[in-house]
Amino acid sequence: MRPWDSLESALRAIASNKLRSMLTMLGVVIGVGSVICMVGIGEGTKRKSIENIEIMGSNMLLVFPNWRRGGMSMGSEAGMQLRDDDIAALKREVPLIKEITGSVRRNGMAKFRSNTHSTQVYGAEPQVKYIRNMVKMVEGEWYDEEDEALARQVAVLGFTVWDELFHGENAVGSTVRINGQNFEVVGVVDYKGGSGMWNPDDQIYIPLKTAKTRLMGKTTLDMIQLQASRTDLMAITQQQVEDTLMKSRKSAMGEPLFRVMNQGEMIEQIQTQTRLLSILLAGIASVSLLVGGIGIMNIMLVSVTERTREIGLRKAIGAKRGTILSQFLLESVVMCLVGGILGILIGSASIFYIAGLFQVPPEINTAGVVTAFGFSAMVGLFFGIYPAMRASRLQPIEALRHE
Amino acid sequence: MKPIIEVRDLAKDYTMGDMIVHALRDVSLTISEGEFVAVMGPSGSGKSTFMNVVGCLDRPTRGQFLLHGQDVANMNDNELADIRNKYIGFVFQQFNLLPRTSALKNVELPLIYAGTRNRHEVAAKALERVGLGQRMHHKPNELSGGQQQRVAIARAIVTDPVVIFGDEPTGNLDSRTSEEIMALFQELNEQGKTIVLVTHEEEIAHHCKRIVRFRDGRVVNDDPVHDRIRATDVLASMPDADAVEYAPKTAAHA
Numbered sequence: 001m002r003p004w005d006s007l008e009s010a011l012r013a014i015a016s017n018k019l020r021s022m023l024t025m026l027g028v029v030i031g032v033g034s035v036i037c038m039v040g041i042g043e044g045t046k047r048k049s050i051e052n053i054e055i056m057g058s059n060m061l062l063v064f065p066n067w068r069r070g071g072m073s074m075g076s077e078a079g080m081q082l083r084d085d086d087i088a089a090l091k092r093e094v095p096l097i098k099e100i101t102g103s104v105r106r107n108g109m110a111k112f113r114s115n116t117h118s119t120q121v122y123g124a125e126p127q128v129k130y131i132r133n134m135v136k137m138v139e140g141e142w143y144d145e146e147d148e149a150l151a152r153q154v155a156v157l158g159f160t161v162w163d164e165l166f167h168g169e170n171a172v173g174s175t176v177r178i179n180g181q182n183f184e185v186v187g188v189v190d191y192k193g194g195s196g197m198w199n200p201d202d203q204i205y206i207p208l209k210t211a212k213t214r215l216m217g218k219t220t221l222d223m224i225q226l227q228a229s230r231t232d233l234m235a236i237t238q239q240q241v242e243d244t245l246m247k248s249r250k251s252a253m254g255e256p257l258f259r260v261m262n263q264g265e266m267i268e269q270i271q272t273q274t275r276l277l278s279i280l281l282a283g284i285a286s287v288s289l290l291v292g293g294i295g296i297m298n299i300m301l302v303s304v305t306e307r308t309r310e311i312g313l314r315k316a317i318g319a320k321r322g323t324i325l326s327q328f329l330l331e332s333v334v335m336c337l338v339g340g341i342l343g344i345l346i347g348s349a350s351i352f353y354i355a356g357l358f359q360v361p362p363e364i365n366t367a368g369v370v371t372a373f374g375f376s377a378m379v380g381l382f383f384g385i386y387p388a389m390r391a392s393r394l395q396p397i398e399a400l401r402h403e
Numbered sequence: 404m405k406p407i408i409e410v411r412d413l414a415k416d417y418t419m420g421d422m423i424v425h426a427l428r429d430v431s432l433t434i435s436e437g438e439f440v441a442v443m444g445p446s447g448s449g450k451s452t453f454m455n456v457v458g459c460l461d462r463p464t465r466g467q468f469l470l471h472g473q474d475v476a477n478m479n480d481n482e483l484a485d486i487r488n489k490y491i492g493f494v495f496q497q498f499n500l501l502p503r504t505s506a507l508k509n510v511e512l513p514l515i516y517a518g519t520r521n522r523h524e525v526a527a528k529a530l531e532r533v534g535l536g537q538r539m540h541h542k543p544n545e546l547s548g549g550q551q552q553r554v555a556i557a558r559a560i561v562t563d564p565v566v567i568f569g570d571e572p573t574g575n576l577d578s579r580t581s582e583e584i585m586a587l588f589q590e591l592n593e594q595g596k597t598i599v600l601v602t603h604e605e606e607i608a609h610h611c612k613r614i615v616r617f618r619d620g621r622v623v624n625d626d627p628v629h630d631r632i633r634a635t636d637v638l639a640s641m642p643d644a645d646a647v648e649y650a651p652k653t654a655a656h657a
Binding site: 016323396400 | 455460481485487488497503515516
């Protein structure tokens with residue numbers, strides 16, 4: 001029997017019972033579709049998270065209090081918190097720093113006339129615009145050194161905040177209420193395309209001193225952000241920052257009470273997290289593929305029983321054991337492959353839909369598609385082999401006598 | 404005449420629990436080229452077992468069996484499959500056509516396993532030979548019982564086998580259609596085909612040239628037929644000759 005004849009006979013058998021074949025395939029369609037979709041969503045989330053970090057700025061280092069090592073109970077203790085004198089020390093000791101600012105954050109409710117928007121208020125010195133690469137403005141300018149020094153109640157709006165409060169109209173010169181205090185809008189930052197917790201578009205920037213003294217009543221810093229002057233000297237810069245801070249900020253055990261992160265580390269961290277997420281999602285989806293495979297096996301077993309007489313006849317007129325085996329195996333593989341193709345199409349389509357819901361870029365992972373396709377063929381082989389063996393082992397006389 | 408089937412001391416035992424059933428006991432028989440043999444006997448006589456063994460669907464327990472000069476008694480499953488494909492044609496009581504598959508495709512099936520090229524032409528010729536040249540693309544459920552059996556006969560002769568076995572081939576057909584099928588068998592036999600039919604109907608057996616009777620696993624009687632029935636004569640004496648032939652019977656599915 002030639003290969004083309006085998007394929008033709010498999011297609012004929014599948015087509016001769018369309019409804020059942022389709023229902024059988026459905027398991028594989030859903031399995032492959034969800035694998036494709038889940039992996040795609042995972043990849044999209046990962047790419048979006050990395051983009052979010054990349055649009056933060058370049059050559060950036062972040063210094064946090066080391067909550068993890070200190071433990072929550074120590075968080076409020078002296079020595080744990082970052083202070084203004086840390087910045088002074090860094091400015092003095094690390095010449096590779098180009099720009100540096102401390103910052104504080106707090107959730108805030110912004111109000112302009114009847115429009116309100118819940119957002120994050122971000123207190124930082126004006127050079128934050130260089131560090132976070134937010135120089136491009138829709139209108140107005142950033143607050144300056146003088147506003148900072150005098151702790152003036154001025155604010156720069158992120159794009160989303162501006163859009164929510166002003167619906168695209170001129171904002172500079174207007175007064176917004178933030179947590180009950182009046183601030184004069186001096187500028188609006190252009191769209192950056194961020195998302196999630198740290199979305200630079202969904203923030204209000206105010207001078208650091210204003211934030212600390214007037215709005216939040218803080219004396220310490222939540223974070224220090226700095227920009228290194230040279231990309232190729234990032235590692236040395238980070239080392240010098242750590243060395244400088246170690247002089248004053250270490251525990252009794254000699255461990256650092258701060259943590260310096262560069263963007264590479266942040267990206268790595270995100271990748272680890274999303275990789276875990278992807279594996280989890282793909283794992284869940286694989287279970288449905290497995291269930292689909294069992295469905296295939298079930299139907300193939302029914303089909304072998306139903307077609308016992310046919311198998312007997314085929315054997316009587318010259319089909320060998322291997323011929324019958326490959327016929328049934330091919331039927332199950334073809335069903336799985338067709339199901340796999342449908343699953344890839346449906347999965348890819350739903351990536352676009354779900355990506356829209358979660359606001360992550362749709363990402364169709366070629367490797368994922370190829371793997372899912374190969375995997376569905378494997379499912380067909382694996383779950384088809386037992387029914388096919390049963391068919392091939394039937395004795396022609398008994399099979400022909402079967403009612 | 405050249406012997407097609409030569410069996411010497413052929414025996415077939417079945418084990419059923421603790422009992423051994425001797426389905427065939429030392430059967431010796433020769434069927435030569437051009438013969439038309441009816442195998443008869445009550446149920447349990449061993450006629451079906453004999454048929455299965457000489458049809459290479461089953462292996463004998465003991466004894467010698469030459470088919471067309473080849474020793475097939477000790478062949479393995481795959482070798483037997485080849486023998487069945489090349490040397491034997493089967494016609495069953497239940498027709499055993501593939502459903503939802505055209506007559507032509509059904510007849511092509513043995514050729515697919517044989518790996519024959521120009522299958523369409525060969526299969527179409529076989530269908531013309533059984534008088535179904537006009538209905539090649541009909542599916543079994545669109546054909547009458549007699550027509551379905553003709554398709555099965557076309558499938559049996561398409562590989563040009565040395566012997567055709569019929570297992571109660573008229574068992575599911577009315578008397579007129581049975582007569583038509585027997586006329587076809589007689590015609591094929593006149594063209595030189597060796598045919599062996601298993602039947603329990605005396606009338607059908609008397610269309611053949613020789614009757615072998617089985618009882619308790621042995622051949623008890625082996626005689627030529629003297630008062631042979633010619634199916635064409637019977638058909639000529641029957642009224643409304645064409646009424647049944649082209650009326651599809653929905654009840655007759657394979």
